[in-house]
Amino acid sequence: MTTLAAPDEMAERYPITAYSTFQDMDVESLRLRGIYKKNLNTDVGEAARAGLRETLLDARNLMEQDRRAQAARFVDAPDAMREELTIFWTDHFTTVRTGRIDQYTQQSYAEQAIRPHVAGKFSDMLLAAAKHPRMILFLNQNVSIGENSPLGRNSQKKRGINENLAREILELHTLGANGGYTQTDVRNFAKLLTGMAIDRQRRFEFNARRSEPGQHEVLGKTYGRRRPGLEEIDEALNDLARHPDTARHLAWKLAMHYVSETPDDGMIEQMAQAYLAADTALLPMYEAMLRHPAAWDFSGLGNVKWPVQYVYSAARALGIRGADIMALPEGRFRGAFDGRVARMGQRLSRANGPDGWEEADTHWITPQAVAHRISWAMVEPSRLMDILPDPRDLVDTAIGPDAPESLRFVAKAASNQVEGVGLVLASPSFQRR
């Protein structure tokens, strides 16, 4: 907890590309595509096409570096809590690629909208994520136009409200599917959100010409009393962040992820109260979780790690250093990390939908996925390291004094070091939290 409150040292050591860099590339790629399409089969057109390809390749390379940086941070951090929480909250505010450049921006999005707030206030994170261009694009907010807005009234084309962002903010990001909202709340909230859009420079903008005029009642409170603008949208988002249903939904999600698939009701209540009392500050909520006795009940089986967490934590346990990861030859990083993680069922930055990755263990512990986890454990450590740790020592560093006897036996009985290391990392004790 103390490292969470301290400055983010890992972010400095392994920087991640600024989102604005990708936005500029996006503008450039759109410009080049325009030239290419207008000049088919000419030198000008071909030059534009070559430039387009180069821009896309540059963006892809930046993304690869960013993915490496994420892995390097995870293995080097004194404790990996900030890295874990960044993964968790980035998943909470899942975005899936929508465009050619956008497919490379997941890390930058997380760096800008999520990571600065994982030890701060949820309300700030909500505002940053909901208004982030990647979210605006993913959940179609960029095409949601008030029917009675200046643009909606004047347009020849049929245009209107798109409920997608409004619905997912209520259902997934704040109140939860069981929260106390109605379809009317979704509709009115969508009307309130009109005006949030992307400008020609691919930056976030509030465009009053798209904004649905009038007052919009959401969860019993009326917004839109003043003139259209971001102020009232921010106010609504801030109110949602402070709603008791949001507090319980977030507490339940955190507890479900880090403690148990069937979290203790009392723990959730205490976490929610801590969050509300601290004006949506997250550290008190984490603390309430970790201080609750239910978090220290190891009698049940812990939650299974997601593939990305599994592979990163394995690299960490093996003692692989961030610098080693940054120095891997081209292609090797993908081969050892992201590509393998995808085969375990998690194609990074391509979650199945806005609700992000599955929590249920049964989703991840399938024969196919387990086969790929075992195969990572057996193959990759010896490819990534010259000298492997002794499997018996690895039991202590990776699992600790509570390691089951069967694991100690297996670590001893393995026929060689590669197999022993593989078995320790493939063990349920290591794959579960």
Place this chain on the structure above:
Amino acid sequence: MDPKLDRRSFLRQSLSSGLLGCSAAASPLITPVTFANLPDGLAGENRLVVIILRGAMDGLDVVRPVGDPDFAGLRSTIDDGQERLPLDGFYDLHPALKPLMPLWQAGQLGFAHAVATPYRDKRSHFDGQDILESGVASVDGVESSGNGWLNRMLTLMPGARAETAFAVGRSQMMVLAGKAPYRTWVPNTSLDLTPHAERLLEVLYHDDPAFREAALSADAIIDALATDDPSDDVDTSSMMAEMGMEMGRGRSNRALIDTLDFTLNRLVGETRIAAFSINGWDTHGNQSNRMQNLLSQLSNAILTLKAGLGSAWNTTTVLAMTEFGRTVRENGTKGTDHGTGGAMLMAGGAVRGGRVYGDWPGLSEADLYERRDLLPTADVRSYAGYAMQGLYGVSSSDLERVVFPGLDLGVNPGIIL
């Protein structure tokens, strides 16, 4: 240590303990396929294939009520009006399903319109799919039901053999998950371990049921496939190439081709019930183009099954179901938002097709559900129930109590020949 650490005994244990049963809601790109084997003679030749269309298919776009005066103008950007495929005078079929018109004419393709599960109002894909697959009336009941309706139907069939069923897959089809034995399969499984390491893994996984089951099933499927007598299986790998099936490009299509290959492979053998998904029906924008692609996948899937099954097609029923319908009006982005009532597709030689079943509720503002959605006039579970009744003789009381607890089956219109 348990001295009997052999794989087969574990397999039996993990199967009899019925550990499976959880939801994998919206999973585009992942197309697991789920099978159930029935003992000889029980199911006879009747085959049931359930396709879950994840993402909420727009029933009003697929089966268009052009005979309803209020339909005109509702779908101006989605329907370009270029090609019409009249079905019965009241409904038109979406042009992308043109390849299925011969089936319609032969009475082997039908629909149920204005249908929905009991799920209302929140319009969440995830809850909607849970309810569709569990077959229970509310989200609260999903967990307690613990399994899907196809599986509960299997429990009514005496003598299903544990040793003929196992589960493999990246994600599950909840509709077939549950206590009754069944198998699952996903393309591209590989696991290569020395026997010594394998044995040590068994030690490690012994006390963790989830891992134990997953690893043993992975082994088991490799064994089973390796020892399969080739003469038992019809080679379908070149079947689609011969038929010139064009499935389009892309990862999800590749997965669908593999899924269909394997499904056919099993259905021509012992398997009688199969379930898989076609994903991506959440057409909030650009619906016209996306439906073209999605419906091509659906029609290719049906035609592939028909061609691959040969004469067995005559005793086959395919049901394609979705979690809910979409808004009656277009949204502002050339698409539709989450709605309520929708449509279900049925195909196969066993189906009494050539008609659209159901009572039409109308599309005037006052007729709509919450003034925005098609009003459901029938429970989509009833139609699944009629199919199971027609194919396997499941009694009405079993359907209303065990398979779909609390369902009022209503009058069976006889959708199975």
